[in-house]
Amino acid sequence: MKIQFLGAAGTVTGSKTLIESNGIRILIDCGLFQGNKETRQLNWEPLSVLPSSIDYVLLTHGHLDHCGWLARLVKQGFEGKIYCTSPTKSISRLILLDSAKIQEEEAEKANREQYSKHNPAEPLYTVEDAERVTPFFRVISLDKSFDLDAEISARFFYAGHILGACSIELKLEGKTLVFSGDLGRDNDDLLYEPVKPKVANYVFMESTYGDRLHPDSDPMEDLETFINETFASGGNVIIPSFAVERAQAIMYLIWKLKIAGRIPEIPYIIDTPMGIKVIDLFTENRSWHKLDLDECEAMCDMFQLITDYEETMETIYDDRPKVVIAASGMVTGGRVLSYLERYIIDSKNTVVMVGYQAEGTRGRKLLDGEKEIKLYGNYYPVHAKIVEIEGLSAHGDQEDLIQWLSKLEAKPDKIFLMHGESSALLGLKNKIDEVYGFPCEIPYLEQIVEIN
Structure with missing residues (x-):
């Protein structure tokens, strides 16, 4: 099994994690990079694997940095299936269309007022590109295991954060991989607290607020x-x-x-x-x-x-x-x-x-x-x-993230910390080591990890 970190590695945005097993390629999330110009430029770069070679996309939720690159993926040849919950399908479609509309409008404004260095300025993708994504969605139920292949199954479970957001459990090659997605707070005003995993050989965990606690102020x-x-x-x-x-x-x-x-x-x-x-x-x-x-x-x-x-x-x-x-x-x-x-x-x-x-x-x-x-x-x-x-914030803080690991019945082989800035990644790594002694790794962009 190979894991390749195509986004949200050493940075917060652009979530994309590729799993390859027995000729099957699965992409967990397909997000847009956001931030400074250098980071945003990554959105224009081709994936290091052909989109046509990816069989499935599993979406944790519908935020732009988790679903916003789907229009590019489809435009560049993806023909597989995109699995997600019903609210995530609806939100992702809204997000993609809104993103495309904004990009078209800003490119038009830049060309009209001539403030872009590009001549002409072009959108990353168009509304038409975004609309082409919808037929690829497949809605799945919460907490029900489903087969991707004869030897690969997946399950989505509640993560809080936003409507429809889930963590994902992937079972393949005798291993259980858990992808946290973005985790909500235990005391959110609108959403329930995230469900905690019980079994995981490998955990791929967000770290947005990994080095801090939310204030006690109301x-x-x-x-x-x-x-x-x-x-x-x-x-x-x-x-x-x-x-x-x-x-x-x-x-x-x-x-x-x-x-x-x-x-x-x-x-x-x-x-x-x-x-x-x-x-x-x-x-x-x-x-x-x-x-x-x-x-x-x-x-x-x-x-x-x-x-x-x-x-x-x-x-x-x-x-x-x-x-x-x-x-x-x-x-x-x-x-x-x-x-x-x-x-x-x-x-x-x-x-x-x-x-x-x-x-x-x-x-x-x-x-x-x-x-x-x-x-x-x-x-x-x-x-x-x-x-x-x-x-x-819709993200859990360091205490919420640490608590999310508290129900694991056995020590995982490794936790990969993602979706965070350097201080957050290091802060959470040190805290996990202090509380649990679980082995953690902070992957870098494009890194490939082999799991035997």
């Missing part, structure tokens, strides 16, 4: 403070958010604050068409989360839901104080950029970061105190207040 109290302080100064609160799960979690907390009378009577707006569609998925997939139907409806009723870009522009130029949730979460694209063009230059406004910010992204640069931000080829001074609510 995210709802932080939101209350930021909203009230900004309202008092006559400003606007802009919340860049991942459209899937985080946007809904923030809506839920703001709704609770509103019905408790703790925040003012001002417009509360969600401006992410994809995020609005995901609300419908929460309604359709109630067994996956804690919210009941009445709560979903009441929460949505207090928000102005924007889908049309003309409404976006009207909202941006409406001078009344307001709270806006807009994608994307790392400020890498989407409608939040249009809000920031107008609001980042004014000290009355507040930008609230609520999720993980990968190295090289605009979100990370803002958190690191960047004095200027580049938007659509122009530089804008950062005068708005930049704050962070780390307690709203």
